[in-house]
Amino acid sequence: MNFSRRKIIAVDFDGTIVEDAYPNIGKPMLFAFETLKKLQSKGHMLILWTYRNGDRLDEAVKFCEENGIVFYAVNNSFPEEKFKNDVSRKIHADLFIDDRNIGGFPGWGEIYQMLTNETPQIPEKKKGFFSFLK
Numbered sequence: 001m002n003f004s005r006r007k008i009i010a011v012d013f014d015g016t017i018v019e020d021a022y023p024n025i026g027k028p029m030l031f032a033f034e035t036l037k038k039l040q041s042k043g044h045m046l047i048l049w050t051y052r053n054g055d056r057l058d059e060a061v062k063f064c065e066e067n068g069i070v071f072y073a074v075n076n077s078f079p080e081e082k083f084k085n086d087v088s089r090k091i092h093a094d095l096f097i098d099d100r101n102i103g104g105f106p107g108w109g110e111i112y113q114m115l116t117n118e119t120p121q122i123p124e125k126k127k128g129f130f131s132f133l134k
Helices: 032-041 054-066 108-116
Strands: 008-011 045-048 095-097
Touching: 032 045, 032 108, 045 054
Parallel strands: 008 045, 008 095
Antiparallel strands: none
16 A cells, blocks of 8 residues: 555544444454554544534544544544535545455554554563573
């Protein structure tokens, strides 16, 4: 994937940013907020794209803000967009990150690697007492 230019990335909340505990807010998924912050720091625009609405949506937005993520838009293609009741809520984005993808949710570590083409640095193993057995 070429991410040399800024992308619009739509991200689901329940089961993706946090563990699915709807209508409550689950625990943050491992590396979710770290990955989202890194993507924002590289200039990508994040949209929160979720089933939630009303007070439940407000709670999710607040939770993300408390964890350092302010979205470009929420359930819209851009902040000023307004939907009518008879119009689909499908939004425009270059990429959608959702736990309901075909094949399931790969985890934020793998998503980060796919989007940044960066390989995490794995520390060298220290030689231990049984290192001669290898």
